[in-house]
Amino acid sequence: MAGEFVHQKSRVLILTFIFSESIFFAFLITAFVLYHGRSAGGPDARNTLDPIRTGIYSLILWASSVTVWLSERAMRHLSITRSKRWLEVTILLGGIFLVGQGIEYHGLFAKGMSVETDLFATTFFTTTGFHALHVFIGLIVLLIVRGLTVAGFGQEEYQREGFIAASYYWHFVDAVWVAVFFIFYIWGTR
Amino acid sequence: MSEVPVALPVLRKLQRFEHEGGMLSWVASVDHKQIGILYLVTSLIFFLAGGVEALLMRTQLIVPENRFLNPSLYNQIFTMHGTTMIFLVVVPVLLGLMVYLIPLMIGARDFAFPRLNAFAYWMYALGGLLLYFSFFAHDAPAAGWFAYTPLSEKPYSNLQGMDYWALSLLVVGTGTIATGLNVIATIASMRIKGMSLRHLPLFAWMSLINSFLIVGAMPALNAALVMLLVDRQLQGNFFKPAAGGSPIFWQHVFWNFGHPEVYIMVLPAFGIISEVIPVFSRKVIYGYAVVAGSTVAIALLSFGVWAHHMFAVGLGHFLDLVFAASSMLIAVPTGVKIFNWIATMWGGAIRFTTSMWFAVAFLVMFTIGGLSGVMFAVVPIDWQLTDTYFVVAHMHYVLFGGTAFAVFAGIYYWFPKFSGRMLSERMGKWHFWLTFIGFNLTFMVQHSLGMLGMPRRVFTYPNIHTWKVLNFVSTIGAYILGVSVVVFLWNVIASARQGRTAGDDPWDAWTLEWATSSPPPVHNFDYVPPVRSARPLWDLKHPEDTDWERARKRQRNGR
Numbered sequence: 001m002a003g004e005f006v007h008q009k010s011r012v013l014i015l016t017f018i019f020s021e022s023i024f025f026a027f028l029i030t031a032f033v034l035y036h037g038r039s040a041g042g043p044d045a046r047n048t049l050d051p052i053r054t055g056i057y058s059l060i061l062w063a064s065s066v067t068v069w070l071s072e073r074a075m076r077h078l079s080i081t082r083s084k085r086w087l088e089v090t091i092l093l094g095g096i097f098l099v100g101q102g103i104e105y106h107g108l109f110a111k112g113m114s115v116e117t118d119l120f121a122t123t124f125f126t127t128t129g130f131h132a133l134h135v136f137i138g139l140i141v142l143l144i145v146r147g148l149t150v151a152g153f154g155q156e157e158y159q160r161e162g163f164i165a166a167s168y169y170w171h172f173v174d175a176v177w178v179a180v181f182f183i184f185y186i187w188g189t190r
Numbered sequence: 191m192s193e194v195p196v197a198l199p200v201l202r203k204l205q206r207f208e209h210e211g212g213m214l215s216w217v218a219s220v221d222h223k224q225i226g227i228l229y230l231v232t233s234l235i236f237f238l239a240g241g242v243e244a245l246l247m248r249t250q251l252i253v254p255e256n257r258f259l260n261p262s263l264y265n266q267i268f269t270m271h272g273t274t275m276i277f278l279v280v281v282p283v284l285l286g287l288m289v290y291l292i293p294l295m296i297g298a299r300d301f302a303f304p305r306l307n308a309f310a311y312w313m314y315a316l317g318g319l320l321l322y323f324s325f326f327a328h329d330a331p332a333a334g335w336f337a338y339t340p341l342s343e344k345p346y347s348n349l350q351g352m353d354y355w356a357l358s359l360l361v362v363g364t365g366t367i368a369t370g371l372n373v374i375a376t377i378a379s380m381r382i383k384g385m386s387l388r389h390l391p392l393f394a395w396m397s398l399i400n401s402f403l404i405v406g407a408m409p410a411l412n413a414a415l416v417m418l419l420v421d422r423q424l425q426g427n428f429f430k431p432a433a434g435g436s437p438i439f440w441q442h443v444f445w446n447f448g449h450p451e452v453y454i455m456v457l458p459a460f461g462i463i464s465e466v467i468p469v470f471s472r473k474v475i476y477g478y479a480v481v482a483g484s485t486v487a488i489a490l491l492s493f494g495v496w497a498h499h500m501f502a503v504g505l506g507h508f509l510d511l512v513f514a515a516s517s518m519l520i521a522v523p524t525g526v527k528i529f530n531w532i533a534t535m536w537g538g539a540i541r542f543t544t545s546m547w548f549a550v551a552f553l554v555m556f557t558i559g560g561l562s563g564v565m566f567a568v569v570p571i572d573w574q575l576t577d578t579y580f581v582v583a584h585m586h587y588v589l590f591g592g593t594a595f596a597v598f599a600g601i602y603y604w605f606p607k608f609s610g611r612m613l614s615e616r617m618g619k620w621h622f623w624l625t626f627i628g629f630n631l632t633f634m635v636q637h638s639l640g641m642l643g644m645p646r647r648v649f650t651y652p653n654i655h656t657w658k659v660l661n662f663v664s665t666i667g668a669y670i671l672g673v674s675v676v677v678f679l680w681n682v683i684a685s686a687r688q689g690r691t692a693g694d695d696p697w698d699a700w701t702l703e704w705a706t707s708s709p710p711p712v713h714n715f716d717y718v719p720p721v722r723s724a725r726p727l728w729d730l731k732h733p734e735d736t737d738w739e740r741a742r743k744r745q746r747n748g749r
């Protein structure tokens with residue numbers, strides 16, 4: 001086989017997938033930017049979002065990018081046990097972020113806010129909701145990898161390649177949150 | 191990889207179906223050839239459905255003030271016709287050819303991700319069923335294939351048709367993206383030794399660029415659909431003017447997908463033509479690098495022309511000018527290719543097989559569609575003709591006269607490889623001429639109808655003499671097209687059973703798919719000839735005059 005990426009086909013696949021998904025999120029975020037300031041009177045980013053508290057949860061999510069990298073690096077060096085530990089930390093951090101998201105939603109619902117309230121609510125719940133869905137799917141993927149390590153996953157090169165691809169996806173989920181956090185929580189509330 | 195224990199028995203059973211052959215193997219298969227055939231057959235079935243819808247519309251329009259279909263049903267039928275033909279016929283039939291042919295063309299055993307390949311097909315099939323289920327759920331969608339808001343919002347489309355439409359396209363689109371990703375990964379990683387990007391068959395080149403378009407454009411559609419569904423199901427406000435939302439935003443997002451989609455439906459057709467014309471002209475393609483390079487230009491430009499679908503919105507003078515200019519610019523790399531193909535035929539020993547007839551007709555029909563497209567880039571002409579039958583004529587010259595003719599050229603060319611048998615050339619000629627005459631009768635007169643002011647998407651029209659005559663002619667043309675499809679079906683079914691045996695390489699062709707048996711074995715190749723040029727089989731058959739030696743000599747003389 002002369003294809004240049006014969007050993008990296010999973011990476012080629014996941015990187016093009018990430019390219020595609022980025023465009024999807026770009027349109028959702030564009031909707032928020034376009035409609036910013038059109039929710040006069042109702043809830044908007046400034047009077048509902050808390051950049052400090054969500055900022056803390058954001059740091060937790062971004063930290064998980066570091067831990068998944070440590071886990072992936074350990075697997076590449078065949079220290080499977082260490083890889084497993086860092087993977088567990090990653091899953092835990094991702095889980096905490098989702099719980100934080102749940103708490104935030106709960107608070108907003110308690111204030112009587114929902115998707116239909118106004119344009120801010122529609123764009124906010126749609127974008128953060130789809131991001132949360134991606135985090136959730138990422139967690140499932142990482143849990144599957146963790147489950148498979150019980151059965152010896154990580155010994156073969158293609159398995160490690162698969163895990164590297166999964167870790168790219170996880171970095172992507174965190175990168176989307178960088179955009180969402182700075183546009184919704186910082187630019188939106190300034 | 192060790193499987194999850196619970197799934198093991200099911201997996202074993204599926205694998206057994208796959209290996210034992212028979213009907214069940216079609217459900218369980220991850221073989222790209224079987225999946226390719228599934229794509230082709232499924233898109234043919236949807237083509238028949240979309241064709242029946244077209245005939246219903248033309249029957250309604252055969253005379254003025256007809257009462258054959260009521261207005262609401264007419265709206266449903268034109269929406270279903272457009273949605274079916276675009277998402278369930280044209281795109282998947284091209285995907286089917288890509289899925290079947292790409293591994294063979296690059297000397298691979300299968301796709302990089304065979305299971306993803308099967309997943310993508312089944313998403314398409316189930317998404318298509320979801321769309322058609324809307325008929326049984328009381329009403330089909332009726333807001334047109336581009337579902338402009340606020341017409342597609344709850345207050346104006348309050349039944350479930352639009353929800354089925356949006357869900358179905360999400361499912362189908364996800365499958366399309368999956369295939370696009372898989373094609374990119376496959377061409378990146380599975381090419382045989384020697385198959386450099388300068389030796390890649392042009393069909394594979396076009397498919398590769400097409401896949402980048404899919405991967406870049408489909409997410410815009412997905413975003414639009416998600417926002418529409420949030421509005422409809424969760425009472426969101428994305429496109430609701432009352433809440434400050436902008437219906438124009440829908441148009442921007444939708445056409446960000448919609449224009450690249452036009453090229454998604456046409457680039458693989460360019461690929462087919464670039465394979466068929468050289469083989470039947472007995473000449474190397476004229477300007478291989480130009481054909482590939484101009485397609486890259488088309489792909490990049492196609493993301494910068496979307497607002498030419500929105501001139502009637504009133505975006506302002508400046509934006510209109512920008513998009514008019516970019517739309518004219520994109521015609522250049524497209525026009526260049528027409529000259530490449532003509533130059534390839536020039537002085538060639540042309541063999542007029544059915545496949546070649548369709549390819550030559552493609553050149554003429556697509557050029558007409560391309561020229562009327564350039565007309566629309568002129569803003570005042572667009573204002574005059576938008577939403578008239580001129581648009582219907584233009585886009586059918588591109589999609590039917592263009593893509594469908596190319597697909598027929600491809601089917602006649604590769605059917606021997608798929609089935610091991612030749613399609614009948616005699617029936618093929620009948621099929622070709624009926625299609626050619628029927629198509630031009632149906633759509634040529636629609637240019638005039640549009641210029642005479644007949645709006646599209648209306649279920650009937652007043653008794654004006656010219657409109658009456660032209661509509662009658664158009665409907666007769668549509669019936670002839672209907673007959674041509676029957677002839678084609680008959681040809682396919684009869685030839686698959688008792689057509690002449692094809693052998694490995696009935697056309698004396700040059701790309702790798704002809705180096706294996708027809709149909710190819712499950713593992714595709716027992717032996718792949720060395721690849722040292724874009725025509726490995728030519729090199730194999732003419733060791734005294736190989737492409738690569740000639741290229742080397744030319745290089746040496748150049749220095």
Ligand SMILES: [Cu+2]
Binds near residue numbers: 449496
């Ligand atoms: Cu366009």
